[in-house]
Amino acid sequence: MTSLKTPAHREEVAPVSASVPPKPKSSARDPYFDNAKYLAIILVAAGHSWEPLPDSGRIVAAAYAFVYTFHMPVFILISGYLSRSFDLRPDRAWRLVATLVVPYAIFEVAYTLFERVFGDSSFPLSPTDPYWLLWFLPALFIWRLTTPIWQALRWPVPVSLGIAVVGAMGHGIGGDLQLERVLQFLPFYVLGMRLRPHHFELLRNTRVRLAAIPVCAVALLAAYWTEPRMNHAWFFRSSNAQDLGAPFWVGGIMTLALFGCALVLGGCFFAWVPGRRLWITALGAGTLYGYLLHGFVIRGANYLGWYDDLTVLGTPLGRVTVTLAAIAVVTLLCTPPVRRVFRFVVEPPLGWAARRNGTEGTSRA
Template sequence: MAMTATETARQPAPKTKRVPFWDNARWVAVTLVIMGHATLKLISASDVAYAFYLFVYTFQVPVLVLVSGYFAKADPPNGRQLKRLLTDVVIPYLIFQTIWIVIQWAVEPGHPFKLDYTSARWTLWFLIALAIWRLVLPYLAMLKFPFLISVLVSFVSGYASSADDTLSLARVAALLPFFVLGWELRRRSHYARWWIAARGAVVWPVRAVAAALLVTAGVTMYFGIDAWRDLLVRRFLLFDEEYSSFGYDQWWAGFVRLLVIALALVMTCAVLVLVPRRHTFFTEWGSATMYIYLLHTFFLYPIRESGWLEDHSNVPVLAGMVALSIAVSVLLSQPFIRKVFHPLVEPRVKWLFHQRRAPA
């Protein structure tokens, strides 16, 4: 018997099939982010740690932002999408910002208790940025050259003193090209589909080139570490400051950012090329990215603030922090973590919204 139009409308929408490549990329990206955060306190006294830190920072955040952009929608947001933005991004930000305000007030001597939600604590800037990028994308998508415009925004923002840590505006503007590029990849999905479906005869030579490129970059970071320190390359890689705030008040400072963006895009592509395309032992962990991102800081904070890392800055400790980063990422990917922390990371707040009645 044929279904009526009403019955058809009531049928649940078919679930979108998850692509292993993107879940793998999510988990790899967030694990790289943890590595960068875990090794920061080692860089002041160790050239190896500093080189590793710069190497990871050339692509860790760009990979995460690009993958996030790939899953963004450029259609004008409807009521359901706006609710998702609130429940998936805004409310978790408010929850974790409050937690970190209390922790820093209680633990750090002299830290005032101030409920400030405009300056994100530590890693929470990404949630603010994600919310703004999602809201801005439909407007960018209306334009003819959204990626080039996003690069121009990033270029110009480094000259603006108003682009600071208020609502993470400096990073929102500076990293916008990677988010837009991720969306462009989805829009021109034949590129991504070609890579995911490509045969081994094509894949392995490309991966060999990508691996060689990453090795070359790592070696260059190490042997040129004194130059990179003097040039303050790290400050450019953070994408969070006006150029003049760290001594680059020349007219050409923005072109350095363009070079950094170009390097980050090349490195990001190399990393994504090496991500497995098939289902792996960590594919399922890719769906827990938000849990990993929001919770890993609670493991690193005591270690970072203890001062122990600065006093033990050597290669074995660096290796140990990298191993710890992977272990933390694996732990936070587990189902029981979701069960315990679901109210914080994915809060159910139906009570906050009007419940619309279905038409009779």
């Protein structure tokens, strides 16, 4: 929980913005995945709101570790699932640029200016070193570019898991675009590509839902026990084992262990996601806005000194209040009115720059 330019100390999750095909022959959005994205984004906001808390205590730290075990893998898995049919057709390649590269550039500049005004006047603009919560945009860009490769492999998930192990054990991979994190989170994207609707249906039966309750309870107790014994940076996958002060071979063990834990808790999460259309469904369609914008609120509150009041925030009630406030803020940022205001920067209209014979109609890709 330190430098904004050092992602090893924070685990951020960028929401998926693509349309969700519930069935191969349908172009309608599936409310199940929009509901999942909304529930995941409130976990992101809650986790970010806990980071600046003074003397947050062991319970909050345990909750932080519990949430960070699976919320990032959930988003990446959904990203992979939604990218199953992706290819490098010109219109889809252009859509990658319009929905990931351009917003990344815009918000990298915006957050840098924000930091220079309210924080460090010399805060660097370094596009190859993504700001705090922006790392997921270039990561998703890289993963989607490699989608045809994973579609062609016979055993894509084991191969991607082997790459993740190398990413955790290797030294000197480099920090450009947070490549270590891209490699270590890769298996969740590839696994998502391999999943089909019936896999999610299996998770949503009554037995699985009931079993998820004691599983999560045990996981919370385990998080409480390990909190003073484990470095939270392992959850972020942005460093190799040696950078975290461990022998290189520990990186492989931790990669496999955290992959298993994330699958179990992610399965519990998906089991309890409602499948019908609810009031949160429309919000799930706008989680990219909540994700990209809520960082200004969290960092702004910190710079304004709102986290300095120990008499309030040092109490259980104060911590609950901060959590609820973060959930309310990110919910507001996902609403249609906010999306209309900020659409020009989150989803900039770039049709004018596309070649008519190659990328026209990218909005339908």
